[in-house]
Amino acid sequence: MSILPESPDATSPLSDAVQHALAVTLRGCEELLPQDDWIKKLIRSQNTGQPLRIKLGLDPTAPDIHLGHTVVLNKMRQLQDLGHTVIFLIGDFTSLIGDPSGRNSTRPPLTAEQIKANAETYYQQASRVLDPARTEIRYNSEWCDQLGARGMIQLASRYTVARMMERNDFHERFHAGNSISIHEFLYPLMQGYDSVALKADIELGGTDQKFNLLMGRHLQQEYGQEPQCILTMPLLEGLDGVEKMSKSKNNYIGITEDANTMFAKVLSISDTLMWDWYTLLSFKSLAEIAALRAEIAGGRNPKDAKVALAKEITARFHSAAAAEAAEQDFINRSKGGVPDEIPEVALTGAPLGIGALLKQANLAPSTSEANRLIDGGGVRVDGGVVSDRGLKLDAGTYVVQVGKRKFARVNLA
Numbered sequence: 001m002s003i004l005p006e007s008p009d010a011t012s013p014l015s016d017a018v019q020h021a022l023a024v025t026l027r028g029c030e031e032l033l034p035q036d037d038w039i040k041k042l043i044r045s046q047n048t049g050q051p052l053r054i055k056l057g058l059d060p061t062a063p064d065i066h067l068g069h070t071v072v073l074n075k076m077r078q079l080q081d082l083g084h085t086v087i088f089l090i091g092d093f094t095s096l097i098g099d100p101s102g103r104n105s106t107r108p109p110l111t112a113e114q115i116k117a118n119a120e121t122y123y124q125q126a127s128r129v130l131d132p133a134r135t136e137i138r139y140n141s142e143w144c145d146q147l148g149a150r151g152m153i154q155l156a157s158r159y160t161v162a163r164m165m166e167r168n169d170f171h172e173r174f175h176a177g178n179s180i181s182i183h184e185f186l187y188p189l190m191q192g193y194d195s196v197a198l199k200a201d202i203e204l205g206g207t208d209q210k211f212n213l214l215m216g217r218h219l220q221q222e223y224g225q226e227p228q229c230i231l232t233m234p235l236l237e238g239l240d241g242v243e244k245m246s247k248s249k250n251n252y253i254g255i256t257e258d259a260n261t262m263f264a265k266v267l268s269i270s271d272t273l274m275w276d277w278y279t280l281l282s283f284k285s286l287a288e289i290a291a292l293r294a295e296i297a298g299g300r301n302p303k304d305a306k307v308a309l310a311k312e313i314t315a316r317f318h319s320a321a322a323a324e325a326a327e328q329d330f331i332n333r334s335k336g337g338v339p340d341e342i343p344e345v346a347l348t349g350a351p352l353g354i355g356a357l358l359k360q361a362n363l364a365p366s367t368s369e370a371n372r373l374i375d376g377g378g379v380r381v382d383g384g385v386v387s388d389r390g391l392k393l394d395a396g397t398y399v400v401q402v403g404k405r406k407f408a409r410v411n412l413a
Contacts, residue, residue: 028279030232038229051084055200059091060118066252068236068245073129093144143197188212192219202229241273259318263326266310271302342407350395363402
């Protein structure tokens with residue numbers, strides 16, 4: 001039930017500005033709940049000039065992030081560009097509990113030192129997407145530490161065990177006979193209480209966070225506040241176009257990867273997946289993307305659109321100059337050229353067999369894999385394809401290439 005005070009009618013004709021803000025909000029999102037309440041908030045913000053408070057909470061459980069993590073950050077930036085207040089909440093207190101979302105066992109808590117180091121890295125990386133000058137950084141220890149035992153018990157009284165057990169991961173663990181610690185029930189309560197402390201108008205998160213986001217809405221009503229809306233974003237498909245982006249699946253692009261690697265990895269995705277990435281990762285407007293898509297449908301090479309996306313993403317995490325250089329590097333490699341900068345390796349044992357050389361230069365994990373690469377025509381020495389497994393190289397300097405992207409300048413003595 002909505003308790004928005006004196007709210008405008010969300011069913012009446014909307015102004016162009018509100019329609020635009022709603023379209024930006026809905027772009028690529030999984031769910032916006034309740035949409036009518038969000039429209040009322042947008043109308044009120046337009047009428048009063050008061051920016052809305054956009055909350056994103058992140059527990060710094062890992063020190064680095066990949067492109068999949070930036071999907072929700074991009075949404076924050078889009079809302080930030082509409083003039084709203086973005087709150088980047090670092091869950092230093094809740095990290096001590098560990099988020100049970102999607103877990104089938106208790107998550108081990110982090111130390112205070114790990115949390116501090118991870119939080120600093122997280123924000124440094126997030127700043128490449130968000131505008132730091134217009135981002136409010138908060139730590140939930142500000143209010144959670146002050147709760148004390150009395151406050152924690154009062155907070156716990158605002159929710160029932162039966163409702164908590166409706167949550168899928170708790171329900172499944174309970175019926176599987178796996179243990180659930182009492183402190184894990186506190187996590188969604190504390191995340192919800194963050195929304196009370198921040199007076200959030202909307203909270204963003206991944207689809208796996210829906211229960212926790214709804215908890216914030218429930219607790220705000222319990223504390224007599226206008227309830228927040230919730231916006232969930234889908235998980236980004238990885239480079240393979242099959243699994244969600246994940247380091248464990250090795251289908252990811254880390255946002256700290258070098259520009260050349262980042263550019264080449266974006267170009268490796270399928271023409272179909274490219275459009276999902278445009279929606280979720282690009283800062284181009286939906287109208288610009290639609291126009292580009294129409295050009296491709298009309299016969300323009302899809303690679304042009306993919307190159308544009310690769311340059312935009314690479315420029316975001318490096319610079320426009322680095323993106324241009326990465327494009328030239330990719331063109332050079334695709335023509336069989338050698339990059340400007342390649343690692344140098346010093347080896348001994350001349351004359352040395354090509355298989356052993358590839359292994360020792362870390363261009364192949366094993367001699368047998370090196371032989372397989374040679375059989376497939378994937379090995380070049382000074383630009384010439386190697387087809388003889390028995391090739392031995394005398395002392396000298398050689399540019400050795402494996403596949404399209406692995407190079408080494410080998411000084412063999």
